Amino acid sequence: MADNRTHIQAGLITGAILSILKDWNRNDLNMDQKFGRAILSASIGAIGGKLPDIFEPADHPNHRQGAHSVAFMGFSYATLQEFKEKYPEWELIIDPLLAGYASHLVLDSKTPMGIPWF
Numbered sequence: 001m002a003d004n005r006t007h008i009q010a011g012l013i014t015g016a017i018l019s020i021l022k023d024w025n026r027n028d029l030n031m032d033q034k035f036g037r038a039i040l041s042a043s044i045g046a047i048g049g050k051l052p053d054i055f056e057p058a059d060h061p062n063h064r065q066g067a068h069s070v071a072f073m074g075f076s077y078a079t080l081q082e083f084k085e086k087y088p089e090w091e092l093i094i095d096p097l098l099a100g101y102a103s104h105l106v107l108d109s110k111t112p113m114g115i116p117w118f
């Protein structure tokens with residue numbers, strides 16, 4: 001089972017990779033801006049990586065309920081995509097948060113207990 005530290009590290013790495021993939025070929029950003037965005041994205045990814053266990057603390061074996069479900073992830077993704085269309089500047093926060101959150105669910109899904117669909 002992935003512990004706290006592993007979830008935070010996975011979220012951090014996921015956020016950093018996401019930022020690098022999105023910004024690598026952008027000509028409107030200089031290297032300092034790309035680096036700053038990668039650090040921000042990694043930090044937010046780390047928060048996202050911890051978020052499911054903040055919603056549902058891992059204090060008993062069946063703690064994985066709604067916030068650990070595939071359905072919640074899908075609903076959050078869809079809702080936040082709509083939010084991003086209205087407020088595109090929030091992309092820098094929303095995308096790494098979702099990526100970190102997804103990294104948590106992927107790690108939890110690899111345990112014998114798995115994660116719920118709903």
Ligand SMILES: [Zn+2]
Pocket residue numbers: 052053058068104108
């Ligand atoms: Zn968890």
